[in-house]
Amino acid sequence: MSFKVKYDNISTALMTIYQRLYHYFGPRHWWPAETPFEVIVGAILTQNVTWKNVEKAINNLKTAELLTPEALYTADPSVIETHIRPAGFYRTKAKKLKAFVHHIWEKYDGSLTNMFSQPLKNLRKELLSIYGIGPETADAILCYAGNYPIMVMDAYTLRVFSRLGLLSPKANYEEMQQLFMDNLPHDHYIFNEYHALIDALANKICRKNKPHCNLCPLNDLCAWPKEEKENKKAEKEA
DNA sequence: TTCCTGTCGG
DNA sequence: CCGACCGGAA
CATH class of the missing domain: 1.10.1670.10 (Helix-hairpin-Helix base-excision DNA repair enzymes (C-terminal))
Structure with missing residues (x-):
């Protein structure tokens, strides 16, 4: 058919x-965020929930000064969970955030600029290998944080x-x-x-x-x- | 009550 | 393929 x-x-x-x-x-004017890192955190937090729920979680992280790769990398998982609770699925999402910051710390010394110097195809495959990043989240990161031509x-x-x-x-x-x-x-x-x-x-x-x-x-x-x-x-x- | 910009593990 | 994950708003 x-x-x-x-x-x-x-x-x-x-x-x-x-x-x-x-x-x-x-x-x-997408994505509503002040930094590429904020786009990435938002992309993970918005999985299967409405953006309204995510805004509160993002603001909590911001207020706690946790919205940087360094801060999330060193933060205790339970602290992250507490702040992102309004976004739902808070335990799994805290793990996903940890997995992402762990990756960029290990591979790119915590620098998103380094990460986004990769060619589109390579980086997409790499993002998909990180726990918690599926095709939609990967493409959101590539398009709205990395400005790659992907939909x-x-x-x-x-x-x-x-x-x-x-x-x-x-x-x-x-x-x-x-x-x-x-x-x-x-x-x-x-x-x-x-x-x-x-x-x-x-x-x-x-x-x-x-x-x-x-x-x-x-x-x-x-x-x-x-x-x-x-x-x-x-x-x-x- | 239902729905919501998904992803993972079985 | 399907259930689990989770809270907030219509």
Whole structure:
């Protein structure tokens, strides 16, 4: 079964969608952080939780002056746990933060500048080898802390683009990323904004339940309305 | 109650 | 493939 029949030119479709979103939401100015290290900590803390929860944890770390590679490297794990508690999964996430700072300390003498001097492909593979860093977190670090030309995929991307009919609902991370990286110019600004714009759409309009299709700037391009009827029907019966 | 920008271990 | 991990907000 094909999920791309509706579009004769994927590149054009992707750019049209991008421009519609950009015009609707404006530039997103991601990532909200003061330093590359803060981006990385945020990327780990935001795993499977909303950003609101992460903000408190970040502020706690900042106030405690723990938001540097050195401070986290030497801090007692239980102290880190206490400060990041609002972000959820605090025990595992404390381990993940430790694993990351341990890595950059051992390999780069604690310097992110050194780490980001690596070529994209090598560094991506290396990040994936660190405990707690999967494909989404790795790409977020590469794009938003290292300014590499790579696009972050996530649950939002799958929801939006499967509803649009451009991705299979079962697409894996690599398949999702190929859709964008095979059909768009490898430009850091576009990849940075595109992901952020998808986030804005999925957060505010293309919600998991009861999406606001009437407000959606992509409504006329979307394959979803058929299923929406069934949803409404199911809601009534419930 | 449900959901949330995932990742790991079995 | 699936459960565990965890708290906060709609």
